[in-house]
Amino acid sequence: MKMFEYMGKELFAKFGIPTPKGRMAKTPEEAEKIAAEIGGPCVVKSQVLSGKRGKAGGIKFPNTPEEAKKAAEEVLGMTIQGLPVECVLVEEKLKIDKELYMSITVDGSAKQAVMIASAYGGMEIEAQPEEFIIKRHIDPELGMHPFFAREIVRRMGVGLRTPHGKEMVNIIQTLYKICKEKDAELVEINPLVFSDDRVIAADSKVTIDEDAMFRMKDLPFVEDKSPAERAAANLGLSFVDLDGDIAVMANGAGITMGTLDTLQAFGGTPRNFLDCGGGTGREATAKALDILLGLEPKGLFINIFGGITRCDDVANAFKDVYEARSGFPVPVVIRLVGTNQDAGREILGTIGVEAFDFMEDAARRIIELAK
Numbered sequence: 538m539k540m541f542e543y544m545g546k547e548l549f550a551k552f553g554i555p556t557p558k559g560r561m562a563k564t565p566e567e568a569e570k571i572a573a574e575i576g577g578p579c580v581v582k583s584q585v586l587s588g589k590r591g592k593a594g595g596i597k598f599p600n601t602p603e604e605a606k607k608a609a610e611e612v613l614g615m616t617i618q619g620l621p622v623e624c625v626l627v628e629e630k631l632k633i634d635k636e637l638y639m640s641i642t643v644d645g646s647a648k649q650a651v652m653i654a655s656a657y658g659g660m661e662i663e664a665q666p667e668e669f670i671i672k673r674h675i676d677p678e679l680g681m682h683p684f685f686a687r688e689i690v691r692r693m694g695v696g697l698r699t700p701h702g703k704e705m706v707n708i709i710q711t712l713y714k715i716c717k718e719k720d721a722e723l724v725e726i727n728p729l730v731f732s733d734d735r736v737i738a739a740d741s742k743v744t745i746d747e748d749a750m751f752r753m754k755d756l757p758f759v760e761d762k763s764p765a766e767r768a769a770a771n772l773g774l775s776f777v778d779l780d781g782d783i784a785v786m787a788n789g790a791g792i793t794m795g796t797l798d799t800l801q802a803f804g805g806t807p808r809n810f811l812d813c814g815g816g817t818g819r820e821a822t823a824k825a826l827d828i829l830l831g832l833e834p835k836g837l838f839i840n841i842f843g844g845i846t847r848c849d850d851v852a853n854a855f856k857d858v859y860e861a862r863s864g865f866p867v868p869v870v871i872r873l874v875g876t877n878q879d880a881g882r883e884i885l886g887t888i889g890v891e892a893f894d895f896m897e898d899a900a901r902r903i904i905e906l907a908k
Contacts, residue, residue: 559628781806843875
């Protein structure tokens with residue numbers, strides 16, 4: 538579960554990490570009031586679970602409360618990366634002497650947390666050469682000791698006896714504490730700002746393990762699923778929105794990923810990942826087809842290798858939706874093999890649909906039709 542920037546900063550502040558003065562606003566009037574409390578230049582930042590907000594115009598720099606109100610009016614009406622802006626963060630404008638990067642995330646292959654830091658933070662952190670990035674795994678049995686944090690600060694080129702260095706050591710130890718106590722998969726500060734003698738988290742990115750949310754009652758819940766992802770989740774299905782034009786349904790995570798790769802290999806672009814495996818019944822399969830057609834793709838590719846999932850159930854669900862809609866508005870290609878495949882193909886035959894034997898042949902055909 539991802540947290541909005543203002544939520545992450547509220548969490549940081551509770552643990553003692555310095556953050557800019559300010560808070561969240563849902564209306565231009567609230568933004569104006571907060572700007573008046575801050576006094577002086579401020580920043581109005583869109584709150585969406587997306588990067589590149591500045592390049593999209595989602596960050597404004599008003600100098601007065603009146604300008605803050607106008608800026609909030611503009612930002613609250615925006616859509617960034619397909620996400621509507623429903624609230625903004627209004628906070629003091631910082632004097633920035635230097636920008637750094639600092640995060641702790643989970644390295645699944647090493648089964649350890651990993652500290653990632655750089656003396657060169659900000660918008661272009663992804664473009665920094667590897668030699669400017671510091672990575673150190675954290676032994677879970679040892680945890681985060683002061684000597685570990687001091688080594689990171691030293692390698693970032695900051696004096697350990699300076700006010701900046703001492704504060705950074707504290708922040709590193711606190712980030713690890715947040716990770717442990719809140720079951721965080723990621724805590725990130727980019728940029729971590731030097732402003733005169735202060736060290737301030739000018740931004741925040743926090744992701745909490747969804748499987749741990751039942752014991753994190755004090756944390757706000759953020760719904761970051763698209764409408765299609767929510768509908769699929771309500772059916773108990775695994776669904777992920779993608780940016781292609783061919784909708785995909787398959788039965789099992791492995792075959793679904795293989796289907797996406799095959800489409801890509803032959804020049805197609807998948808619109809989604811949808812796993813209808815595990816014995817998904819006729820009714821749920823029909824509803825899943827409705828979800829896919831609601832994406833308005835250029836084509837629909839159904840790839841079923843029946844085991845627990847029965848081919849006749851899939852065929853009946855397809856026929857139900859086909860007849861309810863008096864046909865489909867886009868080309869459909871089906872590969873149907875496995876349990877009860879003959880019965881399934883016979884059902885499809887009653888509506889004039891022929892099933893393919895091989896995934897590669899079916900993928901080539903749907904790409905051809907979608908174009």
